Amino acid sequence: MSEPPAARALPPELLASSEWQEACRRRDFACVFRLVKVKAGLYPSRIAALCGMTPSRVGEIMAGRRSLAHIDVIERVADGLRIPGAMLGLAHRPWEIPVLTHTRQLAPAKESKRTVPPAEGLDDLLALADGQVxxxxxxxxxxxxxxxxxxxxxxxxxxxxxxxxxxxxxxxxxxxxxxxxxxxxxxxxxxxxxxxxxxxxxxxxxxxxxxxxxxxxxxxxxxxxDRLFMANVLSCMSLQATYDGNPTDALTLACKAQDTARASGDQPLVMSMLHMREAFAHATLRDAPSCHQAIGRSRETYERAQDQLSEAPSWVRYFDETKLIVDTGIALARLGDAQRAEPLIAEGLRREKVAQQRGRAFHAFWLATAQLQQGKLDHACHSARLALDLAATVDSPRVAGHVHEFHQRLEPYSREAPVIAFEQRMRETLGRPSRPHP
Known part of the structure; x- marks a missing residue:
């Protein structure tokens, strides 16, 4: 496959416009491509050539009939159109980093026959400058x-x-x-x-x-x-699998994390956290008996951990009593046991530190979810407004995604006053609310 033709830089006024920045933030490539066509004079065939796509695919994206979700394709678009990585939530692209073109001067040829090869990038130069660690x-x-x-x-x-x-x-x-x-x-x-x-x-x-x-x-x-840290990483992967709609994988990863942690000796706080990861997976699978058993094991090992907190790894010490309470509530909410979930999440939210903005936003969302499951529309919208206000203070697409998901669940109540007020607040905070696709 031949290399795509080189891209020219997008006009600075386009990159600085609020419409462009919002389209990139939302990864609304229909809008991005339309703006590139109108403001930069790049037609679909040219966009396709730069981004390694077919013109028909670009046309479908511009018409809203297709979307872009795969990270590799998004990175290809960023590189092809020269969109700074940060605008699309990516790391800095290679072409954004200045290339050092005169590094051979570090060892002039006239003074010595030895030459220093040019550094491959900024990291190599920093390592040369730092010397020994x-x-x-x-x-x-x-x-x-x-x-x-x-x-x-x-x-x-x-x-x-x-x-x-x-x-x-x-x-x-x-x-x-x-x-x-x-x-x-x-x-x-x-x-x-x-x-x-x-x-x-x-x-x-x-x-x-x-x-x-x-x-x-x-x-x-x-x-x-380091088997304990391996268990830590596996627990992160388990949580991601739960969010990514793969609860069976989440359960496998949580159980593997537990086995890995056991091989490192008695670590009750680590095991308490890992049992809760298992509970999340069981809840998503709607396996109520197994979920309750995992919650029970998490509580039991947490109580045993209180005499050994100083021996627990630093990365697991966030899992305190408040976190145990609120995560128990979230597991029950995932399971559909909203009546038992609501007071636990509310108590956890009450206890949490104000500085924990993202965590509080998540927990306010789960509180709203448990309240909506019980038909408490006023309470649910009130809690969702708290989640919305907190979401405005953090840069977390996960949090924003939860808020939009909750909004979609309000569709059957769209004419109710609390929902209308919530949507108004959502417009003021996050922009135009998105309706679920029919």
Whole structure:
């Protein structure tokens, strides 16, 4: 297959327009292609050539008869039309990073017969500049990872992806140039950064890319023999499979995570969290007995964990009593037991810290869902407004997706006053509400 013809840069005024930025944010490629045609003078045949598509497919997308969902195709469109990656929720594209064209000057030929090959990219240059890795390097990198997780919790993981992926590449380069005992610590950092990158793409609902990074984290932790961290990564993959509509896979991954964690000795807090992941999968499969059993095991191991909290890995300490309560409620809501779910989720929401914006938004959505399941329309719309207000403060497509899903469930009540008020609030906060397709 021949290379597509080179793209010219899109007009700056187009990239700066609010209509363009909103279309990219929503990945509304029908609107994107129409704007490219009108504002940049690129007709469907040219767009097709640049993006590696057929003209008929481009025409169907522009007419709204087809959509783009696969990450590989979206990246091809970004590269073909020269759309900055951040506009589409992607990492920086290779063509956005300046190429160093004079690196051979680092070793002038007149002074020595030895030459230094040009650096392959920014990561290589940074590694050359840094030299040997020190304990200070590791401390700084660990501090960055901790800060990323705090920002993920408060503001969502989607906007962190370019920075996290950049850090992952940098640490991977350091691993290749370090022959000391610090390499083991760098491998642990790389595994954590790969998991964080996977989580960011998961939060952005780009599941195939998330799975790629989770797999990388799994391989890195396997290579180090860190079975507990492997269980951690498997638990993330289980949760993603639940969201991605694959509850059988989610159950398999949760059970495998439990087996992997058991091989590391007694870790009751880790097992409590993993039993809850299992409960989510059983609930999605509508297996009530198994779901209740998994919830019971999660509660029992959590109580046993209270005497061993100092021995639990740092990455699982978020799973406290509040999280146990609210996750129990969510599992019951997934199962359809809304009457028991509602007070648990409400209590968890009451206890949660204000700074945990994304978590509170999720839990407000699940509270609204449990209330709607019981026919409490006023209460449900009130809780959904809280989820909506919180969603406006975080950059998390998962949260926004939940809000839109809830709105679609309100379709049978579209003429009721609480729903009309909620839709008005939704228009003010997120833009025009989307109606379910007939």
């Amino acid at each position: 020190t304990h200070s390097t590791l401390i700084a990198l660990r501090s960055s990872v901790e800060d990323y997780w705090r920002r993920d919790d408060q503001h969502g993981g989607a906007p962190l992806r370019p920075a996290v992926v950049g850090h992952l590449r940098y640490v991977s380069q350091l691993m290749r140039t370090t022959d000391t005992q610090l390499r083991h610590d760098l491998e642990a950092l790389a595994a954590e950064l790969a998991r964080l990158a996977g989580w960011g793409y998961f939060d952005a609902r780009q599941y195939s890319t998330a799975r790629t990074y989770f797999t990388q984290a799994l391989k890195l932790s396997h290579g180090r023999g």
